[in-house]
Amino acid sequence: MTDRLDTLLAALDPDDLIVRSKSERRRRARARALPTWGETSEQTRARRTQLFRDQALACGFSRVGIARAQALPQAQAQLEAWLAAGRHGSMAWLADDVARRCDPQQVVAGAQSVVLLALDYDSAAAHTRDLPLQAEDRAWLSRYAWGDDYHMVAERRLKQLEVALTARLKPELGEQFRGLGGPVQPFQALRDLRWMVDHGPALEREWAVRAGLGWRGKHSLVVHPRHGSFFFLACLITSIDLDPDPPLTDHCGTCTACLDACPTGAIVAPYVVDARLCISHTTIETDGAIPAAERHLVGDHVFGCDICQDVRPWNRFSQPGDPAFAPRPGLVAPRLADLLALDTDEFASIFAQNAVKRRGLAGLQDNARAVQEGRSAAGRHQRGDEPT
Ligand code: B12
Ligand code: SF4
Numbered sequence: 001m002t003d004r005l006d007t008l009l010a011a012l013d014p015d016d017l018i019v020r021s022k023s024e025r026r027r028r029a030r031a032r033a034l035p036t037w038g039e040t041s042e043q044t045r046a047r048r049t050q051l052f053r054d055q056a057l058a059c060g061f062s063r064v065g066i067a068r069a070q071a072l073p074q075a076q077a078q079l080e081a082w083l084a085a086g087r088h089g090s091m092a093w094l095a096d097d098v099a100r101r102c103d104p105q106q107v108v109a110g111a112q113s114v115v116l117l118a119l120d121y122d123s124a125a126a127h128t129r130d131l132p133l134q135a136e137d138r139a140w141l142s143r144y145a146w147g148d149d150y151h152m153v154a155e156r157r158l159k160q161l162e163v164a165l166t167a168r169l170k171p172e173l174g175e176q177f178r179g180l181g182g183p184v185q186p187f188q189a190l191r192d193l194r195w196m197v198d199h200g201p202a203l204e205r206e207w208a209v210r211a212g213l214g215w216r217g218k219h220s221l222v223v224h225p226r227h228g229s230f231f232f233l234a235c236l237i238t239s240i241d242l243d244p245d246p247p248l249t250d251h252c253g254t255c256t257a258c259l260d261a262c263p264t265g266a267i268v269a270p271y272v273v274d275a276r277l278c279i280s281h282t283t284i285e286t287d288g289a290i291p292a293a294e295r296h297l298v299g300d301h302v303f304g305c306d307i308c309q310d311v312r313p314w315n316r317f318s319q320p321g322d323p324a325f326a327p328r329p330g331l332v333a334p335r336l337a338d339l340l341a342l343d344t345d346e347f348a349s350i351f352a353q354n355a356v357k358r359r360g361l362a363g364l365q366d367n368a369r370a371v372q373e374g375r376s377a378a379g380r381h382q383r384g385d386e387p388t
Contacts, residue, residue, distance in 0.1 A: 283359075
C-alpha cells in the first residue's frame with residue numbers, strides 16, 4: 001500500500017498538489033493545453049504533426065506517414081475499371097461506396113490529412129521457396145497469418161491512439177477556441193478523426209504511397225527500401241492540418257520478378273491483380289468449399305500466398321517485425337495430415353485471435369484437401385496415368 005502511494009506521489013507534478021479555486025484550476029488547465037500565444041500556424045502544425053507521430057509510435061506502430069487529404073479521381077477511375085472487369089471476385093463489398101473510398105472528405109467532414117500507419121510482420125523464418133513442401137507433405141500458410149490477427153492488433157492500437165490524441169487535442173480544439181489561422185472545427189473524435197484497417201472506406205495502399213511509406217510494387221503491394229513489403233497498413237483520416245511527408249522514389253525499375261513468379265497469372269498487368277486468380281483470394285475469401293473450377297489454383301498453399309513477395313529483392317532487407325506477429329508453434333509450413341486431423345477444440349486453441357480463424361476449421365481442411373488433390377493429380381500426370 002505504502003509502495004503504491006509512493007509511486008502515485010512520484011508520478012504527480014508537485015504543482016498539482018496545491019489546492020486552488022475551481023476557476024483557477026480551469027484557467028491553468030486551459031493554459032497548459034492551448035498553443036503558446038505567438039505560435040505561428042506553421043509551428044502549430046509542426047507541433048501537432050509531432051504529436052501524431054510520437055503517439056502513433058508510442059502505441060506500437062512501426063512507422064508513420066502523412067499525406068494531404070484530397071480526392072483521388074485517377075485512382076477512382078482505375079478502381080471502377082477494375083470492378084467493372086469483375087476482378088474483385090467474391091468480394092462484393094469492394095464495389096460499395098466507391099466514391100467515398102476515393103474521397104476522404106466523404107469520410108471526415110473537412111478532412112485535411114491522412115495518416116498512414118505501418119505494422120511490420122516479417123520474421124526470420126523460411127520463405128515459400130526455401131522448404132521442400134511437397135516432399136514432406138507440408139503446405140504454405142502465409143507469413144501474415146503466423147501470429148496474432150493484424151486486424152485485432154491494429155484496432156487495439158488505433159483505439160489507444162484515438163484516446164491519446166483526443167485527450168491531448170480536445171482541450172485545444174474545443175468549440176471556444178479560435179486559432180491564429182482562424183476558427184478551428186470543434187474537435188469531436190468520431191467526426192474529426194476516423195481510423196480504419198482493411199474494411200474502411202480508404203484505398204490504404206494509394207495513401208501509403210502518397211504518405212511516403214513506400215512505393216507500389218508491380219504486385220500492387222507497397223514496398224519500402226529498408227522494410228520490404230511485409231508490413232500491414234492502417235489509416236487515420238483527420239480534419240487536423242498536419243505536415244505531409246514526401247513520397248519515396250520507385251526503385252523497382254524494369255524488374256518483373258513478382259509477375260514472373262506468380263503461379264496463377266493473377267498479376268494480369270503491372271500493378272493490377274485479378275483477385276479471381278489470386279491464391280490468397282481462393283484460400284482466404286472463399287465462403288465454404290472451394291468450387292471445383294478453382295481448386296487447381298491453390299498449389300502448395302493452405303492459406304494465403306507469399307510468392308510474389310518472397311521473390312522480391314527488396315524483401316531481403318526486411319527486419320523481424322512486431323512480436324505480436326511472431327510465428328506460433330507449428331504454423332510455418334504445417335503438415336497437411338496434422339491440419340486434417342484437427343478437431344474443433346484444437347482448431348480453436350491454435351487459431352485463437354489468428355487470421356485463419358475466419359476461414360473456420362471446415363474451410364481450412366477443405367483448403368488442405370484442395371492442396372492434396374492437386375498433388376495427386378500432378379503425381380498421376382507424371383506417372384503417365386493421365387493424357388497430357
Ligand atoms: C481486397 C484486398 C485483397 C484482395 C485483392 C488484392 C488487390 N491487389 O487488390 C486479395 C484477397 C487478393 C488480397 C490479397 C492479399 N493481400 Co490484401 N487487401 C485487400 C484490401 C482489403 C482492399 C484492396 C483494394 O481496394 N483492392 C482494389 C484494387 C483495385 O485497389 P488497388 O490495387 O489499390 O488499385 C489501384 C491499382 O490497382 C491501380 N490500378 C488499377 N488499374 C490500373 C491500371 C494501370 C494501367 C495502372 C498503372 C494502375 C492501375 O490503381 C488503383 C487505384 O489506386 C486491402 C486493404 C485496403 N483497404 O486497402 C488489403 C491489403 C492490400 N492486402 C494486404 C495483404 C498483406 C495481402 C496479401 C499479401 C495477403 C497474403 N499473404 O495472402 C495478399 C497479396 C496479393 C496481392 N499481390 O495483391 C495488405 C498490403 C500491405 C502492403 N504492404 O501493401 C493490405 C493493405 C491490408 C492491410 N491493411 O495491411 N487482398
Ligand atoms: S499472392 Fe500469390 S497468387 Fe496472388 S498475386 Fe501474389 S503470387 Fe500471385
